[in-house]
Amino acid sequence: MRKFLKDEQHFVRMATLFLVGLFLFLIARVFFVPKDFYEYGHFRAGALADNAARPMGFAGREACESCHPDVAEARKGSRHDAIACEACHGALAKHADDPGSLKPTLPDGKKICLVCHRQDVAKPKAFKQVNPQEHMGSEPCNACHKPHHPEMA
Amino acid sequence: MGIDRREFLKSTGKLVLLTSAAALAWDSLIAGRPEAAPNYKLQDHWWGFAIDIEKCIGCGNCVRACKTENDVPLEPYYFRTWVERYHVLGGNIEHPEVDSPDGGYDGFPPRYKPGDGAKNFFVPKLCNHCAHSPCVQVCPVGATFESPDGVVLVDKTYCLGYRYCVQACPYGCRFIDPRTMTVDKCSLCYHRITKGLTTACCETCPTGARRLGDLKNPKDPIHDFLRNNKIQVLKPQMATGAKAYYNGLDGSVR
Numbered sequence: 001m002r003k004f005l006k007d008e009q010h011f012v013r014m015a016t017l018f019l020v021g022l023f024l025f026l027i028a029r030v031f032f033v034p035k036d037f038y039e040y041g042h043f044r045a046g047a048l049a050d051n052a053a054r055p056m057g058f059a060g061r062e063a064c065e066s067c068h069p070d071v072a073e074a075r076k077g078s079r080h081d082a083i084a085c086e087a088c089h090g091a092l093a094k095h096a097d098d099p100g101s102l103k104p105t106l107p108d109g110k111k112i113c114l115v116c117h118r119q120d121v122a123k124p125k126a127f128k129q130v131n132p133q134e135h136m137g138s139e140p141c142n143a144c145h146k147p148h149h150p151e152m153a
Numbered sequence: 154m155g156i157d158r159r160e161f162l163k164s165t166g167k168l169v170l171l172t173s174a175a176a177l178a179w180d181s182l183i184a185g186r187p188e189a190a191p192n193y194k195l196q197d198h199w200w201g202f203a204i205d206i207e208k209c210i211g212c213g214n215c216v217r218a219c220k221t222e223n224d225v226p227l228e229p230y231y232f233r234t235w236v237e238r239y240h241v242l243g244g245n246i247e248h249p250e251v252d253s254p255d256g257g258y259d260g261f262p263p264r265y266k267p268g269d270g271a272k273n274f275f276v277p278k279l280c281n282h283c284a285h286s287p288c289v290q291v292c293p294v295g296a297t298f299e300s301p302d303g304v305v306l307v308d309k310t311y312c313l314g315y316r317y318c319v320q321a322c323p324y325g326c327r328f329i330d331p332r333t334m335t336v337d338k339c340s341l342c343y344h345r346i347t348k349g350l351t352t353a354c355c356e357t358c359p360t361g362a363r364r365l366g367d368l369k370n371p372k373d374p375i376h377d378f379l380r381n382n383k384i385q386v387l388k389p390q391m392a393t394g395a396k397a398y399y400n401g402l403d404g405s406v407r
Contacts (some may be wrong), residue, residue: 024165040195043298048195049306054344057222058353087214087357090219094218116212116359121265122273123210127360 012047058086059096067099071148078149092112109142175376175379193347198302199369203378204277206401208362211275213235213257215363220258220344222353229255229327232277233339234354239405240265241272246405276399276406277363278341279354280305280326281387284394288318288327297336304341304397312336323388324395329333341365368396 005011039045065072066087077079086092094102118128130136136144144152219234220227225382235256241249255260257275265273282305289297289305296311297318312335316380319327330337344350350356351365358364366375375398376382387407388393399406 021250037295040296040301042295044295044308046310047298047306047311048300048343050345051306051340052193052306052347054340056345056348056350057216058345058350058356060345060350060356080361082361083359084219084356087359091218091353115214116210117261118260118263120211120261120263121267122240122261122275124207127210144182 056093057091059093061085061092063096064092067096075148078148080148080152108149109140109147113141113145113147159177169329192242195301196303197369198346198367200282200303200346201329201368201375201396201398202279202282202341203364203365203366203375203377204399205362205364205382206274206276206403207279207400208291209236209275210359210362211238211257211261212359212361213260214359215277216256218357219339222345223340226331228331229258231330231337232256233326234277236261237276237278239272239274239276239403240262241403241405243270244272246403249405265376272403274401274403274404277354278324278326279397280322280341281324281393281397282339282341284396286319286393287323287391291317291321293317300343304343304346305338305339306338306343307338309333309335323391323393355369 013067034044034046036045037043040048041137061084071085088107089104092102092104095104114130114132117130119131123129141147177366193390214234215234215353216232216236219232220406221230221231225233235253235258237253238261239250239251252261252264261275265271268319268340274292279298282303284299284303284385285350286299292298293315294311294313296308296350298308300307314329314336316329316336322338327336327338329335336350341405342350342354346365350362355363364378365376366378367373378400384398385402386395386399387402
């Protein structure tokens, strides 16, 4: 019988090596690809739980108000009512978990207000802004305005 | 120098045994993963984000809160969210002047004077959590993905730091964390939203300029926001399916 190619043996050897390699690859793949890899798509489904497992820094307004309902009550109707506690008081999830472990520090009555209320042309026109030098000189803001109820009486 | 049959079988056997050993180790690794929040159902949510330019005062609360909450490196070039200040002079929307000192971490020192006829405003930026994200399409190992509830997340155990995604994101929302050399980006505070809380940036935003929204929840106020305002997304021509919806977005914003 006429041979298909002159050096057929070479091709047989190469093909065998290739098939063995492919077989080993498929076996290795079964072991290496995590079981949940294609559960939702081309990624590991467990990564969702990994992302969800991060510890929290901010406790959230509800957590604050569950222990401090008096403050929540006092802030009702204030112009600052919509602002969450931790916007000024900082991240306090540790304090919410164990109040003794982290004591919140009182924000600086001169600096904290200016974080928002310092005059800038890029701020929306309707937003209350002050030039600190003209408005109060060296007085701290909380000499006149209560941060939880900033309206003047 | 050849390899005889005995030697070949020996090395192949070793490879097979070692492969199964690695597989066992991997199984034990993933068996220890924490469970997701028990009452959270992936298929019940589709997260989006509402940003109201007309309310942003550039205080930087969101930038600081994000860095605290997500342990983002404090150097001024690593951000999951940042705020830009635009200065558009004479209606020249092709060449706006944009600054973002430390991403707005310490707020914005006054820079422009009133009365020069320019339009000034702040633009908060973050991952747009695209429904068809370019960054996900280029990842060769499946380390970043669009979750079934509409959040673009990173699998830090899979990321090899190839940086294709950093280049692919048209919004510049990704960076390589210098401590792990893996990619990092806004996760929409996935650890908070799966537990019924809002993101750290929305929690601390004093004016409500940033709001998280669940587009699958018909009672979510984001639907009113989308209905009652003229909404735009960034770079709509790229068809990324961006879900960060802006109200009052100027034509100069890129």
